[in-house]
Amino acid sequence: MPELPEVEVLRxxxxxxxxxxxxxxxxVLKPRVVRxxxxxxxxxxxxxxxxxxxxxxxxxxxxxxxxxxxxxxxHLTIHLGMTGRLFVQDSGDPLPGHTAAVLGLGRKRLVFRxxxxxxxxTLETDSLDQLxxxxxxxxxxxxxLRDALAIxxxxxxxxxxxxxxxxxxxxxxxCEVLHLARVSPFExxxxxxxxxxxxxxxxxxxxLQKQVELGLKLKLDFAGEGKSDGLFYFGxxxxxxxxxxxxxxxxxxxxxxxxxxxxxxxxxxxxKRGTFFCPQCQQRE
DNA sequence: AGGAGGCCCTGTCGGC
DNA sequence: TGCCGACAGGGCCTCC
Numbered sequence: 001m002p003e004l005p006e007v008e009v010l011r012x013x014x015x016x017x018x019x020x021x022x023x024x025x026x027x028v029l030k031p032r033v034v035r036x037x038x039x040x041x042x043x044x045x046x047x048x049x050x051x052x053x054x055x056x057x058x059x060x061x062x063x064x065x066x067x068x069x070x071x072x073x074x075h076l077t078i079h080l081g082m083t084g085r086l087f088v089q090d091s092g093d094p095l096p097g098h099t100a101a102v103l104g105l106g107r108k109r110l111v112f113r114x115x116x117x118x119x120x121x122t123l124e125t126d127s128l129d130q131l132x133x134x135x136x137x138x139x140x141x142x143x144x145l146r147d148a149l150a151i152x153x154x155x156x157x158x159x160x161x162x163x164x165x166x167x168x169x170x171x172x173x174x175c176e177v178l179h180l181a182r183v184s185p186f187e188x189x190x191x192x193x194x195x196x197x198x199x200x201x202x203x204x205x206x207x208l209q210k211q212v213e214l215g216l217k218l219k220l221d222f223a224g225e226g227k228s229d230g231l232f233y234f235g236x237x238x239x240x241x242x243x244x245x246x247x248x249x250x251x252x253x254x255x256x257x258x259x260x261x262x263x264x265x266x267x268x269x270x271x272k273r274g275t276f277f278c279p280q281c282q283q284r285e
Numbered sequence: 286a287g288g289a290g291g292c293c294c295t296g297t298c299g300g301c
Numbered sequence: 302t303g304c305c306g307a308c309a310g311g312g313c314c315t316c317c
Binding site: 001002003059079080081082116118119120127161163170171272273274 | 308309310311312313
């Protein structure tokens with residue numbers, strides 16, 4: 001599942017391929033991904049536009065578009081959902097299975113492939129407007145985290161995953177940063193002492209930053225024809241040797257030894273999502 | 286209004 | 302071996 005680091009790495013990869021290109025046409029194969037707009041609305045909205053930039057906030061990605069002879073730009077917002085992939089290919093190449101939408105760029109095209117159709121491509125900006133501070137941006141300070149965790153009685157893990165407060169953390173990285181900061185996922189968010197808030201802030205920044213740097217170094221298979229090798233959502237390109245599976249500290253490791261203390265990692269459930277944690281390292285206050 | 290829970294969707298995996 | 306049900310979980314919607 002792509003979270004902030006994966007989306008940022010994808011953004012960096014796409015930017016040089018897309019900026020300056022003109023959109024010749026827009027084709028929707030899975031109307032669900034453009035909901036609630038119609039394929040026709042999207043086509044009318046973007047055809048003939050040129051791409052001025054590629055942006056990101058949280059797990060949302062967007063293309064800055066401008067109509068011909070216009071200086072004003074607007075967003076074509078894209079969310080990868082659970083299984084979305086976005087990549088550039090030659091226009092002559094066959095479209096892969098589960099292609100949801102295609103942006104024609106002359107000799108090339110931008111393909112959005114999404115087997116589970118949880119992703120979205122849209123011109124509306126409501127989803128973007130409702131996002132909280134991006135977890136990698138300079139505005140994400142300790143104070144912002146403290147404010148996001150204040151007042152509510154929600155468990156800290158549930159709160160961290162609420163994109164309206166902090167944007168970018170999904171189930172995987174939330175488990176990872178809570179373990180790194182030695183915070184119980186069940187701790188009431190507002191009860192977290194300042195020291196732990198600081199540790200959590202540090203863990204979030206370090207973990208996401210490190211993962212982005214790693215992703216930028218690797219040769220990745222954005223098209224997703226190859227198998228993910230478990231290291232990164234996109235998987236390695238075939239030209240690169242598979243990476244070791246040493247990736248997550250606790251996520252998906254139920255029953256395995258905690259990398260810090262050796263205790264068995266436990267899986268629990270919060271808001272219908274799996275939570276992986278070490279009951280020894282991550283005790284409630 | 287904030288929070289909880291259901292729904293969407295299909296590849297993968299475990300069990301029989 | 303093969304089939305089938307359970308599971309995974311982003312965001313979004315509805316209800317309380």
